[in-house]
Amino acid sequence: MDSSIKLKSKVENWKILSQFIESFLQKCGCVKNFIYEFLLSCEEIFVNICFYAYKSAEGEISVDICMINDHIKIVFSDSGAKFDPTKFENKNINSKIYNRKPGGLGIFLVKKTMDEMKYTRKCDKNILVMTKKIGR
Amino acid sequence: MDNRLTFDLKTADGLTTLYLIGKIDTLGARIFEKKIKEVLAQDIKNLKFNFKDVEYLSSSGLRIILYTKKEMQKRNPDSELIIEDPQQQIVDVLSMTGFLDEVVEVEYTGKNIPR
Numbered sequence: 001m002d003s004s005i006k007l008k009s010k011v012e013n014w015k016i017l018s019q020f021i022e023s024f025l026q027k028c029g030c031v032k033n034f035i036y037e038f039l040l041s042c043e044e045i046f047v048n049i050c051f052y053a054y055k056s057a058e059g060e061i062s063v064d065i066c067m068i069n070d071h072i073k074i075v076f077s078d079s080g081a082k083f084d085p086t087k088f089e090n091k092n093i094n095s096k097i098y099n100r101k102p103g104g105l106g107i108f109l110v111k112k113t114m115d116e117m118k119y120t121r122k123c124d125k126n127i128l129v130m131t132k133k134i135g136r
Numbered sequence: 137m138d139n140r141l142t143f144d145l146k147t148a149d150g151l152t153t154l155y156l157i158g159k160i161d162t163l164g165a166r167i168f169e170k171k172i173k174e175v176l177a178q179d180i181k182n183l184k185f186n187f188k189d190v191e192y193l194s195s196s197g198l199r200i201i202l203y204t205k206k207e208m209q210k211r212n213p214d215s216e217l218i219i220e221d222p223q224q225q226i227v228d229v230l231s232m233t234g235f236l237d238e239v240v241e242v243e244y245t246g247k248n249i250p251r
Contacts, residue, residue: 011162018161036192036225043194047162105233106195112232 002066037113044106053080157189160197187222
């Protein structure tokens with residue numbers, strides 16, 4: 001089972017994307033908690049692409065989602081500036097909360113809730129693949 | 137489906153409770169931020185968030201919670217920020233990010249204790 005969508009890099013489009021992802025995961029029989037954690041990670045990635053890869057410019061973001069055996073795999077690709085979310089550092093998270101810089105919290109959540117996150121830069125595109133085992 | 141975040145503000149015996157209803161994603165966090173600034177503009181000493189009807193919280197919402205706590209502490213260094221009746225998946229996120237106990241306290245009013 002697989003599905004795809006293309007969206008403009010506007011934060012407001014998270015609403016459309018979240019509904020797209022949610023209905024796919026429901027069709028796959030995923031439970032509420034899995035859907036929540038999966039959406040949480042996807043939101044962080046989508047918003048980061050809008051802010052960091054495209055900055056103020058508007059571009060396109062492609063999202064492909066599929067179920068492979070007992071895993072859900074999602075691929076984000078965009079033509080924005082090179083942006084590798086896997087390189088965001090977590091050192092922030094152990095420091096006293098009030099001294100933390102605002103960035104990095106979202107990516108920290110992605111690393112916590114997804115099983116795998118892999119970034120490649122190919123043909124001037126950012127490609128981010130994330131997978132999560134169903135039932136985790 | 138409209139997932140716009142809505143609010144209900146109740147004050148009793150000097151304690152103000154802001155009930156949040158909906159999703160606190162990046163879009164909801166913008167509405168949340170506007171609302172909290174409005175609430176904090178009043179002379180409030182104790183503030184609680186009721187999260188019974190919050191089904192989704194992302195890092196953008198966590199930032200507003202942290203902002204609220206900092207603003208409350210400017211008024212009173214001992215002030216606590218309580219989140220009332222959160223659903224289990226929200227508690228998990230608060231715990232994962234170190235917010236639980238360090239920024240917020242979680243309280244249950246009785247009928248909403250998760251599994």
